[in-house]
Amino acid sequence: MTEHMEVANTIRKQIMHCAPYALMAWGAKNPIATMGDDTKKGGLQFRVGGMVHKGYVEIKLAWNDTYTVETFKIRKGEKKITKTIDHVYFDQLVDVCDHLIEGMQFAR
Numbered sequence: 001m002t003e004h005m006e007v008a009n010t011i012r013k014q015i016m017h018c019a020p021y022a023l024m025a026w027g028a029k030n031p032i033a034t035m036g037d038d039t040k041k042g043g044l045q046f047r048v049g050g051m052v053h054k055g056y057v058e059i060k061l062a063w064n065d066t067y068t069v070e071t072f073k074i075r076k077g078e079k080k081i082t083k084t085i086d087h088v089y090f091d092q093l094v095d096v097c098d099h100l101i102e103g104m105q106f107a108r
């Protein structure tokens with residue numbers, strides 16, 4: 001398995017460990033492992049149908065072992081980022097995603 005696939009699988013497992021039904025509750029579908037670059041090791045992208053955000057979520061693992069969670073939409077073939085939260089630890093992933101997708105409150 002390649003490194004970016006391992007990163008994506010680890011992110012999915014961390015979410016499932018913290019909240020087993022979170023991905024299903026967000027209506028997550030079409031998961032994709034994203035490639036690494038100078039700013040990240042890799043990531044996981046999926047489509048959601050939440051109350052606050054309907055579009056895509058990308059969770060990127062940075063080289064300092066924190067995550068960046070980004071919501072975006074595709075409009076006229078272009079990626080339009082709607083919100084970004086940086087420096088998220090793995091145990092905060094579900095709360096941050098809940099906030100961005102469903103509008104839940106969270107404390108950092």
